[in-house]
Amino acid sequence: MLKTLVEAFALISTWEVIIAMFAASVYGLVIGSLPGLSATMATALLVPVTFYLSPIAAIATIVAASSMAIFSGDIPGALLRIPGTPASAAYADEAYAMTRKGQAELALGAGVWFSAVGGIAGVLSLMILAPPLAEIALSFSTFEYFWLALLGLMCATLVARSSPVKAIAGMFLGLLVSCIGIENPGGVPRFTFGLTDLFGGIEPIPALVGVFAVAQVMRAMLTPEPPPLPRRKFGSIMAGQWKLTKKYHWQMTRGNIVGIIIGVLPGAGADMAAWVSYAMSKRFSKEPEKFGTGHVEGLVEAGASNNASIASGWVPSLLFGIPGDTIAAIAIGVLYMKGLNPGPTLFTEKASSMYAIYLMFIIANILMIPLGIAMIRVAAYILLAPRSAIMPIIMLCCAVGSFAIGNNMFGVVTVAAFGVIGYVMEANGYPVAAMVLGIVMGTMVEQAFVTSLIKSDGSILPFFERPVAAILAAMAIGALLWPVMVWVWRKVKPVQAAAATSR
Amino acid sequence: MRLPDSVTGSFLVVLGAAAAYGGWLLPPVPGQPVGPNVFPLVIGTGLALCGLAIVFGIGHSFEEEEELIPLDDGQTAAAAPSQGRLYGLRALLPPALLLFYVVAADRLGFIITAAIMVYVTSTALGAKWKLALPLAALSPFAIHLIFGKLLRVPLPAGLLPTPW
Missing domain, CATH: 1.10.287 (Helix Hairpins)
Structure with missing residues (x-):
């Protein structure tokens, strides 16, 4: 244990890792603070750069950039009422109301402080949860993996803030995309339409860049420019945070726990954690009437929640290769590329790398406090940059980055195509996160499914015979039937349902 | 859409x-x-x-309408001028530019293609030439420096090779 910890320290105390982490932190803070550029997009655009880094430095950049971006989305939320990332949308109104009351320092300080605390709570959950789960996961066969993957896909559709039917359709679309290529049980070209470029299948990373970055530039073409940030002087940012921590320690803990749970659920990420925690905070508050008028309580709970979910999203990713959220989906791609294939054996064979990941998360969250304060002070200058200067650079990065993944122009075509797909889906209420999950997990789902079918020799019984498989199966089928039951319930009792929604 | x-x-x-x-x-x-x-x-x-x-x-x-956070009064009216039916097609500009990159980059080279992409995107988002032109002139070199030089991505040289 101590030896691996020392090894992990040695792994991260190289100049490459330190510089990569610092640069990625600044990058994440800047991208996160710009309205319309999400943390997922920041991470996706970072991937081509990680090709050229050592494995640990590559993961360091992702850890640092994603944690920082989730916090710095709070800055324009509080100052402009425009959330920098979707994860800050839940409480942007509240934070802006605080700014109007002259409490911008308190709102932003709470953002930094409780984000850092939440992030560290998330790492602790990763450290505590992952090893025992890895132990259990070692005895999993393809049946368990099949149900687990199905459960993961279903969770993504359950928590989506849109129609579950559309979410399931999005997930099927993603699975269909993953069918393309010759990497299938028969090794025959499938859905390639005779194009050699499609033989290798659709790479998840260009698809992600397209869906998150190009689609965003497309939306920017049709939406008005956000107003520039008024210049202002800030007082002490951290003053009063310790008092808040003591006063709202229970809210903070609840936010952390909710964030961790939502992070672990596949497909549900920081934005969901923030929405749920903010709603919960209001529901259980002693003074719910103050919410919406510039009350810090919801900010504390939701801020603690969204950063906690970032770290805990890595638990299913590292153990099963099932991403906890879209950022973890990108991280999985990088892990594979760097030879750290996700799976329970990662914790025994590459224990020092795992400890290095934990340490990097902790360092990133501690680093967040000074860098975050600096960022708040210079935010006014960064937000002066007009969108027409930033979006063209994003476009160039999309083109070059997707080319760099395979040194192949087909990557650029993929990015463009998925930009259109992502834009159309989003505009019509189909959640893109569900599709992304389908693309990332498709190959694994198919492999587990077909291998299980061959092993069971036509019988359906083996899918339910083993105890863990039976439990997972029950959960997956329950998740599948849940929207149907709710729908039937609402049809049968329309009056009660109406009363429930108006409450 | x-x-x-x-x-x-x-x-x-x-x-x-x-x-x-x-x-x-x-x-x-x-x-x-x-x-x-x-x-x-x-x-x-x-x-x-x-x-x-x-x-x-x-x-x-189950669908929740997307909650658009309204801008402060006065700004909304100014920000949404009514454009013609072709206005919606502007959204297709970014993927079209990426396809242009695929077709043109090998012949024109990275610097020229990138400069065109930057200029068009920037202008489409409402930038004046005073911003768009310097941006289009400088940013391709910056990106080339990062990706081509530091990260060794083989970007096509084309008509205008970079000085390094």
């Missing part, structure tokens, strides 16, 4: 049916009951069923 649910749902039905049929046509693995055909069959069927459900409006009641 907001389409009625019946259109997107019908599209999914067709796509799902095509995928299932395409999967069904795939050759099986000799001596195995299941092969590469099973998964597309399942996915295609599922997708077609979802499409049907969407056409009939099942699950529509």
Whole structure:
């Protein structure tokens, strides 16, 4: 244990890792603070750069950039009422109301402080949860993996803030995309339409860049420019945070726990954690009437929640290769590329790398406090940059980055195509996160499914015979039937349902 | 690009049916009951069923309208001038520029292609030439320095090779 910890320290105390982490932190803070550029997009655009880094430095950049971006989305939320990332949308109104009351320092300080605390709570959950789960996961066969993957896909559709039917359709679309290529049980070209470029299948990373970055530039073409940030002087940012921590320690803990749970659920990420925690905070508050008028309580709970979910999203990713959220989906791609294939054996064979990941998360969250304060002070200058200067650079990065993944122009075509797909889906209420999950997990789902079918020799019984498989199966089928039951319930009792929604 | 649910749902039905049929046509693995055909069959069927459900409006009641945070009064009116029907097509500009990059980069070289992309995107987002022109002149070199020089991505030189 101590030896691996020392090894992990040695792994991260190289100049490459330190510089990569610092640069990625600044990058994440800047991208996160710009309205319309999400943390997922920041991470996706970072991937081509990680090709050229050592494995640990590559993961360091992702850890640092994603944690920082989730916090710095709070800055324009509080100052402009425009959330920098979707994860800050839940409480942007509240934070802006605080700014109007002259409490911008308190709102932003709470953002930094409780984000850092939440992030560290998330790492602790990763450290505590992952090893025992890895132990259990070692005895999993393809049946368990099949149900687990199905459960993961279903969770993504359950928590989506849109129609579950559309979410399931999005997930099927993603699975269909993953069918393309010759990497299938028969090794025959499938859905390639005779194009050699499609033989290798659709790479998840260009698809992600397209869906998150190009689609965003497309939306920017049709939406008005956000107003520039008024210049202002800030007082002490951290003053009063310790008092808040003591006063709202229970809210903070609840936010952390909710964030961790939502992070672990596949497909549900920081934005969901923030929405749920903010709603919960209001529901259980002693003074719910103050919410919406510039009350810090919801900010504390939701801020603690969204950063906690970032770290805990890595638990299913590292153990099963099932991403906890879209950022973890990108991280999985990088892990594979760097030879750290996700799976329970990662914790025994590459224990020092795992400890290095934990340490990097902790360092990133501690680093967040000074860098975050600096960022708040210079935010006014960064937000002066007009969108027409930033979006063209994003476009160039999309083109070059997707080319760099395979040194192949087909990557650029993929990015463009998925930009259109992502834009159309989003505009019509189909959640893109569900599709992304389908693309990332498709190959694994198919492999587990077909291998299980061959092993069971036509019988359906083996899918339910083993105890863990039976439990997972029950959960997956329950998740599948849940929207149907709710729908039937609402049809049968329309009056009660109406009363429930108006409450 | 907001389409009625019946259109997107019908599209999914067709796509799902095509995928299932395409999967069904795939050759099986000799001596195995299941092969590469099973998964597309399942996915295609599922997708077609979802499409049907969407056409009939099942699950529509779960949808929450996207909460757009309104801008402060006065700004909204100024920010949304009414454009013609072609205005919506502007959204297709970014993917079109990426395809332009695919076609042109090898012949024109990275610097020139990138400069055109930057200039067009910037102008389309409302920048004056005073901003767009220097941006288009400088940013390709910066990106080339990072990706081409530091990260060794083989970017095409084309007509205008970089000084390094």
